[in-house]
Amino acid sequence: MKKRKKTKKWFCFKHWLPVIVWMGVIFYFSSESSLSVGVGGADEYLIRKFAHITEFGILAVLMLILLSRGCGILHVKIFLSAFVLTIFYALSDEFHQTFIVGRNGNIEDVLVDSLGALLFLQLIAFSFFTKRRKYLLISILLNLLAIFFLLTNMMEIALRELDQQNQINDIPKIQLIEEIKGDDDIKEGDEEECDCSLKVDENITIPTKLLLEVPFSSQAPFANWDNLHEEACEEMSLIMVKFYFDKKKLSPKIAENEIQKLKDYQLLKNGHYMDSDMNELSKIADEYYKMKNFRIIENVTKDKILENLTKGGPVIVPTAGRVLGNPNFSGLGPLYHNLVIVGFDESGFITNDPGTRNGKYYHYDFKILMNAIHDFPGNKKGIIKGEKRAIFFTKDT
Numbered sequence: 001m002k003k004r005k006k007t008k009k010w011f012c013f014k015h016w017l018p019v020i021v022w023m024g025v026i027f028y029f030s031s032e033s034s035l036s037v038g039v040g041g042a043d044e045y046l047i048r049k050f051a052h053i054t055e056f057g058i059l060a061v062l063m064l065i066l067l068s069r070g071c072g073i074l075h076v077k078i079f080l081s082a083f084v085l086t087i088f089y090a091l092s093d094e095f096h097q098t099f100i101v102g103r104n105g106n107i108e109d110v111l112v113d114s115l116g117a118l119l120f121l122q123l124i125a126f127s128f129f130t131k132r133r134k135y136l137l138i139s140i141l142l143n144l145l146a147i148f149f150l151l152t153n154m155m156e157i158a159l160r161e162l163d164q165q166n167q168i169n170d171i172p173k174i175q176l177i178e179e180i181k182g183d184d185d186i187k188e189g190d191e192e193e194c195d196c197s198l199k200v201d202e203n204i205t206i207p208t209k210l211l212l213e214v215p216f217s218s219q220a221p222f223a224n225w226d227n228l229h230e231e232a233c234e235e236m237s238l239i240m241v242k243f244y245f246d247k248k249k250l251s252p253k254i255a256e257n258e259i260q261k262l263k264d265y266q267l268l269k270n271g272h273y274m275d276s277d278m279n280e281l282s283k284i285a286d287e288y289y290k291m292k293n294f295r296i297i298e299n300v301t302k303d304k305i306l307e308n309l310t311k312g313g314p315v316i317v318p319t320a321g322r323v324l325g326n327p328n329f330s331g332l333g334p335l336y337h338n339l340v341i342v343g344f345d346e347s348g349f350i351t352n353d354p355g356t357r358n359g360k361y362y363h364y365d366f367k368i369l370m371n372a373i374h375d376f377p378g379n380k381k382g383i384i385k386g387e388k389r390a391i392f393f394t395k396d397t
Contacts, residue, residue, distance in 0.1 A: 056089075119144065216352045309343060
C-alpha cells in the first residue's frame with residue numbers, strides 16, 4: 001500500500017473536471033437515437049460492446065484518480081469506491097436511455113460496463129500492489145474470461161433473433177423465381193389474370209386517379225436497420241394508418257417511439273414481434289390502438305382495393321417482398337413484407353412502402369402488386385403460398 005500526503009482539496013474543481021467531462025461524453029452518446037459503426041452484423045455488435053467496456057473502464061480510472069487525489073492515498077477501499085461509483089453511473093445511464101427514442105435500458109449492458117470498470121481498475125492495481133500481483137494477475141485473467149463468455153452469450157442471443165433475417169440471404173433469386181413458377185403457384189404471364197381496368201361496383205364511381213394523404217415513415221426512421229427495424233414493416237404500416245385517421249403528423253422521433261411501444265406490447269402479449277400475419281396485426285389494431293374501423297378481406301382483388309380506397313380507406317397488404325422488385329430494397333429484398341396502399345392511377349397502385357426511405361407514394365404496377373400479395377403462412381420460404389388477404393380500413397367507426 002502506498003500512502004500520499006493527505007490533502008484537503010477534495011472539492012477542488014480540477015479533480016472533478018475530468019470525471020464530469022467524461023460523464024458528459026457518455027451522456028451525449030446515450031442521448032443519440034441511432035448509433036451505428038456501419039459494419040453491421042456480429043462485428044457491429046462486438047464493437048459496440050467493447051465500446052461499453054472501454055468508456056466505463058476509463059470512467060473507473062478517472063474516479064480512482066479523483067478519490068486518490070482527494071483522500072491522498074491509494075488503498076484497496078479506494079479501488080472499491082471507484083468501482084461502485086462507476087456502476088452507479090452505469091445504472092443511471094441505462095435508466096437515462098429508457099427516455100430516449102430508439103434506445104432502451106439494458107441490464108446486460110450494465111454487466112458489460114461493470115466488467116470493463118473492474119478490468120481497468122485491476123490493471124492499475126497491478127502496478128501498485130506489488131505483493132499481490134500474483135492474485136491480481138489471476139483476477140485479471142478471470143475477468144477477461146468472464147467478459148469473453150458474457151459477450152459470446154449475448155451475441156448468441158442477438159444472432160438467434162437475426163436468424164430468420166439471415167436465412168433470406170441463403171435463398172438465391174433464381175430459386176424464388178422457380179417457386180413462383182411452380183404448378184401450385186401463380187405463373188408468370190397470368191398473374192391472377194388481373195383485369196386492370198378501373199371498373200368496379202356499378203354504384204361506385206371510381207376516379208382515374210386518387211391519393212389519400214397518409215403520413216409516411218420508413219420502418220427504420222433513423223436509418224438504424226437492426227434486427228428490430230428489419231422486422232418492423234407490419235408495425236410501421238399500422239402506425240401510418242393510425243396516424244392518418246387521427247390526422248396527426250408522423251415525425252421520425254414519433255415513428256421510432258411508436259415502433260418501440262408496439263415491440264414492447266407484442267413481447268408482453270405474444271412473446272415475439274416478428275412476422276405478424278393479418279390476423280395478428282388486426283388484433284394489435286383492435287387491442288392496442290382501439291381501432292374498430294377495419295376488416296380482414298379474404299381473396300382480395302384489385303377491384304375491392306380500388307373500391308375501398310375510393311371510400312377513403314387505406315389498405316394494408318402483406319406481400320412476398322421479392323416479387324415486388326423494388327430497386328430500393330437492399331440485397332434481394334425481404335421475403336415477407338407489409339406496405340400500405342394509399343392511392344392509384346391508371347396504371348397501378350400508389351403505396352407508402354416502409355421498407356425504404358424512398359417509399360412515400362411509391363408506385364407499383366397493378367399486376368406486380370396483386371401478384372405479390374400473400375399473407376404470412378408461418379414460414380418465409382413458403383410465402384408465395386400464403387393466402388391473398390389484406391386489412392381494409394374505412395372512415396366509418
